Amino acid sequence: MDIETIRRTGAAALAGTGVLHLALAPEYLSEQPYIGVLFLLGAAASLFLAWRLWRANDSTAWVLGALVASGMAAGFVLSRTVGLPGFHEGEWESSGLLSLLLEGGFVALAYVALREQVRPAVS
Numbered sequence: 001m002d003i004e005t006i007r008r009t010g011a012a013a014l015a016g017t018g019v020l021h022l023a024l025a026p027e028y029l030s031e032q033p034y035i036g037v038l039f040l041l042g043a044a045a046s047l048f049l050a051w052r053l054w055r056a057n058d059s060t061a062w063v064l065g066a067l068v069a070s071g072m073a074a075g076f077v078l079s080r081t082v083g084l085p086g087f088h089e090g091e092w093e094s095s096g097l098l099s100l101l102l103e104g105g106f107v108a109l110a111y112v113a114l115r116e117q118v119r120p121a122v123s
Contacts, residue, residue, distance in 0.1 A: 010109040011053035018046030069103035
């Protein structure tokens with residue numbers, strides 16, 4: 001897979017998780033406001049970084065995107081296992097599993113893209 005395809009696929013995965021979090025934010029704002037705010041912040045960061053990656057191969061966007069995606073995935077898993085302050089969800093709904101898939105896919109693509117950037121050129 002060439003870097004252009006990796007970059008565009010990563011941007012789409014990150015945008016997908018951003019849109020998903022944006023759509024779910026109102027539900028969590030009413031249930032536990034700080035969770036809803038985190039959803040909005042995660043969505044905004046994801047969409048902005050996806051836009052940066054769509055336009056150019058940006059190592060900063062790859063790293064920040066991987067951190068955001070990992071953080072959102074960790075929040076989902078923690079909220080369903082040990083719980084978060086004032087919030088414990090028991091159900092592993094399909095939207096959360098889709099988000100985990102997109103976030104994990106993005107992190108894997110970020111690894112590949114960043115590895116390609118630091119690999120020495122072989123002549």
